[in-house]
């Protein structure tokens with residue numbers, strides 16, 4: 366008999382329904398990510414979060430909008446099978462095809478732990494990876510310059526890294542302030558990674574497919 370796929374938990378929300386103006390660009394749905402291919406468990410460009418985190422994100426979007434900006438989302442709930450895919454990728458030290466773009470200064474065997482979690486808050490539904498975006502002259506949203514791209518696994522992505530410009534530091538600070546005021550805490554190693562406080566689930570790792 367075919368195995369049943371887990372359902373979306375009742376208290377998980379499709380964020381686009383609450384925050385329709387946010388830009389959603391789920392990084393692990395396509396191949397433009399550190400794995401270099403579509404990641405297991407992502408089948409749609411949808412951001413799911415646990416209800417409390419989703420409600421809080423409404424406030425973050427309002428604060429961004431008040432400054433003429435919008436939230437630009439890279440990842441939200443992450444199925445455990447995606448994390449398992451990351452771990453398979455990380456253990457294959459012969460595949461370094463994305464090194465130049467995503468971890469130019471670190472060895473691949475140093476990524477799991479500080480930069481990629483084996484048990485991720487994303488799979489508990491209260492964690493989101495995001496940045497801020499502004500409209501360009503043509504009226505298209507463009508991510509602000511944060512001094513390093515999303516998923517650049519490198520000290521330059523650490524919060525408080527002193528080597529980036531003042532403007533880049535100010536952009537990171539603005540993102541952190543907006544998210545902090547909405548109830549999220551930044552992860553010190555990655556300027557884009559925020560967890561809503563207190564997370565509702567602390568040791569449950571969900572595995573429903575994003576579709």
Ligand SMILES: C[C@@H](N)C(=O)N[C@H](C)C(=O)O
Nearest residue numbers: 479480481482485486487
């Ligand atoms: C992989 C990166 N986007 C990320 O979210 N890292 C943290 C540590 C995680 O995997 O939870």
Ligand SMILES: [Zn+2]
Nearest residue numbers: 493494558559
């Ligand atoms: Zn993250």
